Amino acid sequence: MRTVQRTVEDRALLRDAATIAAAMIAVGASFGAIAIAYGLPAWVPFLMSTVVFAGGSQFLAVGLLAAGNPLAAVFAGLLLNARHLPFGLAVGDALGPRLRTRVIGSHVLTDEVAAFTLAETDPVRRRRVYLIIGATLFTSWNIGTALGVLLGGATGDPGALGLDAAFPAALLALIMPSLRDRAIRTVALTGAAVAVLLTPVLPAGLPVLCALVGLLTLVRRKR
Amino acid sequence: MMIAAIVALGVGTYSMRLGGVLLRGRLELSDALQRVLAMAAAALLAALAGTAALMAGTEFAGVARPAGVLVGGVLAWRKAPFVVVVLAAAAAAALLRLAGVP
Numbered sequence: 001m002r003t004v005q006r007t008v009e010d011r012a013l014l015r016d017a018a019t020i021a022a023a024m025i026a027v028g029a030s031f032g033a034i035a036i037a038y039g040l041p042a043w044v045p046f047l048m049s050t051v052v053f054a055g056g057s058q059f060l061a062v063g064l065l066a067a068g069n070p071l072a073a074v075f076a077g078l079l080l081n082a083r084h085l086p087f088g089l090a091v092g093d094a095l096g097p098r099l100r101t102r103v104i105g106s107h108v109l110t111d112e113v114a115a116f117t118l119a120e121t122d123p124v125r126r127r128r129v130y131l132i133i134g135a136t137l138f139t140s141w142n143i144g145t146a147l148g149v150l151l152g153g154a155t156g157d158p159g160a161l162g163l164d165a166a167f168p169a170a171l172l173a174l175i176m177p178s179l180r181d182r183a184i185r186t187v188a189l190t191g192a193a194v195a196v197l198l199t200p201v202l203p204a205g206l207p208v209l210c211a212l213v214g215l216l217t218l219v220r221r222k223r
Numbered sequence: 224m225m226i227a228a229i230v231a232l233g234v235g236t237y238s239m240r241l242g243g244v245l246l247r248g249r250l251e252l253s254d255a256l257q258r259v260l261a262m263a264a265a266a267l268l269a270a271l272a273g274t275a276a277l278m279a280g281t282e283f284a285g286v287a288r289p290a291g292v293l294v295g296g297v298l299a300w301r302k303a304p305f306v307v308v309v310l311a312a313a314a315a316a317a318l319l320r321l322a323g324v325p
Contacts (some may be wrong), residue, residue: 188268
């Protein structure tokens with residue numbers, strides 16, 4: 001039965017999805033434009049946005065591909081994307097038991113999908129949140145990529161729009177409810193500090209994975 | 224070679240996504256372990272937010288971006304709606320840059 005409460009929650013979810021989708025279109029456009037500016041053929045950004053579908057690794061990989069280093073593009077991209085395995089472990093239950101849903105749903109697992117799904121505590125709604133956010137982001141990212149390829153440099157500088165501040169703020173907003181729990185806050189802030197400190201010295205991707213040492217604060221608490 | 228590299232990156236990334244999801248389905252996880260997994264994901268997301276807010280590559284990201292994220296973070300802490308947090312963070316960073324702040 002469709003209750004009033006559920007309609008209100010759905011409307012809020014769609015509004016949040018639209019917010020992040022607008023930002024994804026703009027950043028996707030800058031990705032498409034950068035790939036073309038590097039002199040790569042137009043199919044490269046399209047293939048990446050559909051087959052890889054992980055923004056950070058795509059920016060990294062087009063740079064390395066343009067520099068004529070495809071092997072480095074693969075390894076650096078995979079290192080950056082390794083965090084999706086723990087994300088799958090943490091939110092994979094939201095996809096339910098059906099193999100087909102899990103096989104298709106896995107492809108749209110991103111940082112934002114993990115964050116939105118974790119922020120939803122109701123087990124029935126988690127699946128809805130995961131799939132709606134995943135589908136919205138996949139669509140908007142690819143629309144953005146196409147716009148960037150078509151319009152090139154005319155898409156504008158994402159920095160001038162402050163989009164580089166929008167994504168970290170969005171992640172922060174999504175994990176904020178769990179940060180109100182003291183144990184989670186200690187784990188997360190320790191992990192974030194470790195990652196920031198290691199960023200200047202480790203290759204991209206590894207510092208974020210090192211944030212998992214934040215879990216060690218739990219061991220100390222229990223003793 | 225380029226197409227092979229992109230497909231390899233795509234297949235590898237998908238394997239890690241699917242691997243985590245399928246593994247989750249196979250394991251009988253206690254409530255305590257489920258909580259630890261959620262914490263692990265929160266730590267990774269906090270690290271992503273932290274590094275993306277403060278760092279550009281291996282250098283510091285300047286002033287405008289961290290300041291924008293801080294504005295968004297304070298609003299999020301005060302339970303402002305998601306749309307407001309995201310727009311305020313972007314607007315703060317954009318306005319600071321317009322004013323010549325790096």
